Amino acid sequence: MSRLQVVSxxxxxxxxxxxxxxxxALATEGKRTLLVEVEGRQGIAQVFETEALxxxxxxxxxxxxxxxxxxxxxxxxxxxxxxxxxxxxxxxAGRALKKIxxxxxxxxxxxxxxxxxxxxxxxxxxxxxDRTGRFVYDYVVMDAPPTGRITRFLNVNDEVAGLxxxxxxxxxxxxxxxxxxxxxxxxxxxxxxxxxxxxxxVDGIAELRGARLPVGRIIVNMVRPEVxxxxxxxxxxxxxxxxxxxxxASAGLGGARRGGHAEQLVDPLLAQAKExxxxxxxxxxxxxxxxxxxxxxxxxxxxAEGMDLAGLYELAEELRAQGVS
Numbered sequence: 001m002s003r004l005q006v007v008s009x010x011x012x013x014x015x016x017x018x019x020x021x022x023x024x025a026l027a028t029e030g031k032r033t034l035l036v037e038v039e040g041r042q043g044i045a046q047v048f049e050t051e052a053l054x055x056x057x058x059x060x061x062x063x064x065x066x067x068x069x070x071x072x073x074x075x076x077x078x079x080x081x082x083x084x085x086x087x088x089x090x091x092x093a094g095r096a097l098k099k100i101x102x103x104x105x106x107x108x109x110x111x112x113x114x115x116x117x118x119x120x121x122x123x124x125x126x127x128x129x130d131r132t133g134r135f136v137y138d139y140v141v142m143d144a145p146p147t148g149r150i151t152r153f154l155n156v157n158d159e160v161a162g163l164x165x166x167x168x169x170x171x172x173x174x175x176x177x178x179x180x181x182x183x184x185x186x187x188x189x190x191x192x193x194x195x196x197x198x199x200x201x202v203d204g205i206a207e208l209r210g211a212r213l214p215v216g217r218i219i220v221n222m223v224r225p226e227v228x229x230x231x232x233x234x235x236x237x238x239x240x241x242x243x244x245x246x247x248x249a250s251a252g253l254g255g256a257r258r259g260g261h262a263e264q265l266v267d268p269l270l271a272q273a274k275e276x277x278x279x280x281x282x283x284x285x286x287x288x289x290x291x292x293x294x295x296x297x298x299x300x301x302x303x304a305e306g307m308d309l310a311g312l313y314e315l316a317e318e319l320r321a322q323g324v325s
Contacts, residue, residue: 002186005141008150009190010197014221016043019143024316025325027067031138038118079117123179147204186216193283222302
């Protein structure tokens with residue numbers, strides 16, 4: 001299992017929730033996982049129902065078996081200050097640069113450098129070891145930018161190529177790419193069984209492969225339960241209205257006489273069945289499109305009672321049951 005797990009997906013697919021569930025799943029049985037976000041949205045704090053995350057690694061959850069999930073909201077400006085201190089020992093001079101706006105200017109005017117800092121912080125956590133030589137974290141899970149930007153975000157070496165041919169920035173980018181393009185990394189894409197998210201997922205996988213970035217798994221989120229199978233749907237297409245009315249009446253839903261309560265339920269019931277059949281067909285088509293990509297495919301259920309902390313643990317257990325961890 002790759003030690004850096006990158007989770008991306010089209011907006012609205014629930015990628016942050018899936019990243020959080022994956023971090024919990026990987027942290028079971030005593031493992032330590034670091035969950036990082038890079039977009040400044042504080043999505044992790046919302047999912048775990050905790051206060052906003054500072055720029056420091058903080059334990060936010062305990063997984064089954066005693067494992068721990070730590071979290072970090074990476075801030076590009078703070079990361080640049082760390083970088084300047086690490087390589088140039090600027091100390092108070094770095095803080096002075098921040099006060100006059102130079103740090104913000106540097107991370108805004110050179111977005112490639114910004115991405116080097118963000119990905120570099122995650123890669124540093126992957127490589128970090130304690131005094132005994134063991135890795136501090138067994139896994140690092142990154143809640144990454146959406147699918148449309150993920151390849152450019154991760155392919156930081158190309159981004160900084162025109163900015164720094166040599167020197168510390170160049171060396172940092174090279175070090176980051178050695179992790180991101182190695183078996184240590186896996187990029188997972190979250191989608192829904194809908195046409196636009198699936199197409200964006202397929203396109204995103206092609207871009208990642210074109211950049212030689214390691215694609216991991218496809219995780220289909222918010223899958224609605226199957227109410228009728230193919231046989232049931234074929235039957236619904238041939239059944240007579242009168243038969244449906246009699247069946248409703250026999251179930252105690254009003255008399256079968258014309259104009260009775262059961263009779264009034266037939267049309268809405270058949271309309272709902274038709275709508276379900278159309279969605280069933282669409283979802284089957286989207287599954288087939290995803291299967292053609294040739295990656296492991298996992299599905300997470302739509303939680304009827306909505307997403308809360310208990311639901312997050314439920315999704316983590318589902319991922320474990322499907323062998324993701």
